[in-house]
Amino acid sequence: MLEGLGSPASPRAAASTSVVGSSGPAACPPPSAPRCPESPVPRRGGMRASVPQKLAETLSSQYGLIVFVAGLLLLLAWAVHAAGVGKSDLLCFLTALMLLQLLWMLWYVGRSSAHRRLFRLKDTHAGAGWLRGSITLFAVITIILGCLKIGYFIGFSECLSATEGVFPVMHAVHTLLQVYFLWGHAKDIIQSFKTLERFGVIHSVFTNLLLWANGVLNESKHQLNEHKERLITLGFGNITTVLDDHTPQCNCTPPTLCTAISHGIYYLYPFNIEYQILASTMLYVLWKNIGRKVDSHQHQKMQFKSDGVTVGAVLGLTALAATIAVVVVYLIHIGRSKTKSESALIMFYLYAITLLMLMGAAGLAGIRIYRIEEKSLDESKNPARKLDSDLLVGTASGSWLISWGSILAILCAEDHPRYTWYNLPYSILVMVEKYIQNLFIIESIHREPEKLSEDIRTLRVVTVCNGKPVASSCLKSGGVAGDVAPRGRDMPPAAKGNVCMREGCGKEEEKQEESSWGGSPSPVRLPRFLQGNAKRKVLRNIAAFLFLCNISLWIPPAFGCRPEYDNGLEEIVFGFEPWIIVVNLAMPFSIFYRMHAAASLFEVYCNI
Template structure:
């Protein structure tokens, strides 16, 4: 416990110092340059590299010592996702190195060292997470805690750094648009726009500098995912887990066709809308307003669909009244907390928009679309969070129930009374250990599933002892089961649909389609500077929310 406090306080201190450095850089503090910030980050990454090397080597030599694994942590698709993001991050790093070489005469050396270190750091960290994300560390606890928490906060700082650079870039673009539209009355200063010297090969340099900003969103997601995985690892240090084997549930495309089709439609149309928006916005006043109106109408319809889907899913859960799995589990608790916590970011923005609409003196026509849009954003996240949190608390027991019921039904079908003792043994929970493969095996023969475990067990017991009423009981089982199957299929489709919708809604803010900037209403009511500060603080969380809820919904759709 005291090691936990020690390490978390150390991590917080490192993080706060980094945050302040970034803040100081962002407000152009006297006597502080970008190179100071970058050297701080490089130092942190090098320390983490050393620790990870030490850990990997040690666990390689003492391979048999670390055996316990937390099966909930670091799911395979999560590791796949992080690898994908890391690969794009590596591309970004190479772009940065290229950019540095182009401008090498006027950039400080740290700007070149940073991407190199970052690339090495990314490679080793992905390897580390791939191999060790599930570890439950039981030895050298204090040192391990420091190492892991250091890694968590290093990644968080790199995330903050990415967010800050991205925000500055977005703000510059926004200011350029304002200049183009002729709003000269706001004092506009472009910030860190380009180096002072010329590039040796101009075309390559502009490709690099343009390309970097399209790759930033992936870099940002990579770091935040890495830090959540490392945080779960930290929470797991020294934990005692009850050993229950988890069933590997592969992703099955089958049965979610409708949800996927709807979702893909939303995804493609979102991409189209974003492209149109980015081309139209800032050209002229009328074109900007048209683009905004288009975006709002589109977003309102998508959000309405998502709300409806979420409400249907919640109603289904309400109908089948099931007890929840309340066991302690760091990975799941973090998921739920992150969902609610990061949703706050976009709630803040939405409340800001609503307030601005209420307070504003004059309302151009397109601003009215903003009101239902903002309200829907709040409601949609509210419902979706409820749905996800209920789902992730439900799935574990569901599978177990099914297995028990299946086994019992199978046995009762054989109708040999001599099997009764073995049935009792099964009911007492001894199946749990080896039942991982069973459901699929039995699934082909017996297509019977049952939702309410208690009720079915009563029925099954009566079946075992009175084979006379077998046929009628079987029929009722079958019909109630097909209802449950339908319910499950609907839930699966809804989860898949919501997953793709969240992925789509991640795209606009991540790639610079931010109506909260271009709308202009909030800026007038709150003032330019205060509103920009609020947006820049809340937007990263709002973006992360979409990616995180997409990840959670993917899990839900796999496991339902």
């Protein structure tokens, strides 16, 4: 989880890296000492904190974890109705955490604007525009949710403690300032006062994670209650169906308004949950970037072009429309009667099986295209991208757990109503589709955008260092292929010094050298219809389709269409409580997976 921030190499160390492997026809020309006169003298101790990097990291991460487990325990205590621990204790704790984060953010923003003229390093990969856009959207809904909660508090003010009124107000303020903070500073690479800032950022990460866990818990309790109500309607008296009710013990003054508000709150929770987790991932990347030495990587500006993706978009939008229809029908039918429930389940499974098969096929096609055009990946250091990959695989495990549960239940159950058999292909497809999709996304985000590769070839022969042409490939091979040279002139000195120390240009380099220096251009074995723009178009269609499908598959579980509950088979095999615990633990990750995959696919789409 916690990783060394790596590569703290001084400019000079890299500069003197010059043992040449010179035998063989493809060797580099001997470097003719291409000096860049304005490259920086490292400031003596300027970048060094009083505590070494690794230690400061451990100090802060341990602090964050301790705060986090404390919060988790309070959440657990509330969830299990622990004696003496009320909701107000939990809210007090969360409010205190938010207040602390607010103060820290204010200090940081104030300090930053005071030192505005100082050159600040930025990680161009972090806090992408679309990410900040979507977080703003979710934040707006979170603030609306806050307003509804305040209304709820006013309605029930007789019998609610003051903390339940303070919490939403504080949460709204916190959301506002945090979005402002993320817009301005998500790309920062903090270099000064590292220890203090590290504590602030990690505190923010775990505060958001706890707010996420709080949202998830509220949502789960709500879903569970709805499920129990359905069971009661269907007449299952044998399962322990005590509603876990947290509604206040007094009357709300305008009753209809209150009911509307309570309902509204639960429709907005999924967005709040996404907001919190997105914020914490952005802050985590900020934390990983503290004290990092980066090369000023020229990040290709992402472009959103909508031409030529008609097929993907139409198919995706059809899927989206179908999903909404299915969810509405499902929610109307489920729990009304046994036959209606069963038909709703069968409808859902058939819909999901079709969609998952299409998605799997699209993913496979994408991977196949990548495999035909053999090209090695950019494996340079990039905390934002690494987090994306890890989250994809990690959160997919949540739904794999649920799927295995369903499969096991089907295999072990004594009698199988007809609808349960649809569950088997559905569960298997959920696993397979995520496996394939992760491969596709991870390969996509590790490929360099096409345009850059072109640039490299152009820049190969003559590389310009400080205006003078130098017959050497130094700049190129130091940074990741093609990232640096175009900005040679206007690069800030601090970044420039670090240019030659990036790892990871290896294979790409090697391959290109084989073709350009060795004189044998490697044959591109793509079928003609898959070359150049056509290939790009196919990939973009796939990405667009998968993007819309992931949005589609996010909707059902987020808004209460959970066949894992309603199916009933798993509850019989594992027992009601164990299965509910498994689903409630794994489902939030499964839901987050869809939104995160959609976000990654959007990025993939823009980069193709």
